[in-house]
Amino acid sequence: MAQLYHFPLSPFCRKVRLSLAEKRIEVKLEEERYWEQDPEFLRRNPAGKVPVLRIDGKLLTESAAICEYLEEIYPEPSLMPRDPEGRYEVRRLVSWFDDKFHSEVTSKLLYERVNKKVMGRGFPDSGNVKAGARAIKYHLDYMAWLLDQRRWLAGDVMTLADFAAAAHLSALDYISDVDWNRSEVVKDWYAKIKSRPAFRSILADQIPGFPQPPHYADLDF
Template identity: 85%
Template sequence: MPVAKLYHVPLSPFCRKVRLSLAEKKIDCELIEERYWEMGADFLRRNPAAKVPVLKLDDLVLSESAAICEYLEEAFPEPSLMPRSAEARYEVRRLVGWFDDKFHNEVTSKLLYERVNKKIIGKGFPDSGNVKSGARAIKYHLDYMAWLLEHRRWLAGDVMTLADFAAAAHLSSLDYISDVDWNRSDVVKDWYAKIKSRPAFRSILADQIPGFRPPAHYADLDF
């Protein structure tokens, strides 16, 4: 196994997705918190886009969470987080894009970024309009997940895939600040309980953000 270092922000869903992939593949990784908004020279040398996550594997430096996860899948194929058929792989990529694009823009950026990120980076108070918009939008997304899970064992099909990790990364970040109504759908709640019980989730459930205390159920595997 390579020497791995992940430059990350604990509540970033993009960083969490990579952390879950690394842990599932049993790749030990040193976590280094990166204050990316300070635009430090060392960090910009690692990723001129000034975004986390950045994964360093020996001398290889990787950025962009989707590309990192695809690299890990190709370089460390077991256990697999992508199905075999082209059609099934397409569905995984579609759903990863759904959560990292649509869900992120409509929900995560409106709730997590307003409630937490603004305070951490000193950008003022939450925009109530954005918070209300995110609170409305998450209901639609939870209903869509429920529809998928009523027809499939996991989000993209019969086996757990990167699509489940992408969704769980966003929802776990929001769950840390009590912004997920788990009573809205039993099937979604059962799916999340199942995925957060995996050993790969342990470090995420142990995260503690100064100034923000998670709800009691956050790290409870039985809710």
């Protein structure tokens, strides 16, 4: 069985978990307090980051690279289009959420509200929280613009781009930092992806000291 060393609210880990689940690859989740820089963990990944996936006798790191590996070795069901333009658009949007959205929103909201407390690194920076709350509106509007033209974020079928976005938004939704009333089309998109069997383990996450909000696992939120 594959093993995934992860942290439950990490969007990068969640993206890999969603890919594994969608492809029906059985995996054992091992929660990793990566910030403690345990020597055994550093031997698995000298970069000291999660996720780390042990599969097929290999240790894989970096979430985007892991997901593309899974796509090549386990091609069905596919999470990448077959045409170059479609693959480019998926990669562009994965990068958008893992880089731009992460920098402007996830790191300002989730990391300030949750990670600092869990890691014992002090109190949230109110300036960062306010900046993240402003920035997420822009990103939700951009998603709405995309979804007004497409059934899914990158085109007419669900792809890794949708999982990348859902990974970040689901982590933020755990702390009630997503205004689902801002866009009906984005809310409908999230309802579709949230209802997939691949999402079940994500909705079952429980973080000590941070209880789930009532709507988090509700498919009719």
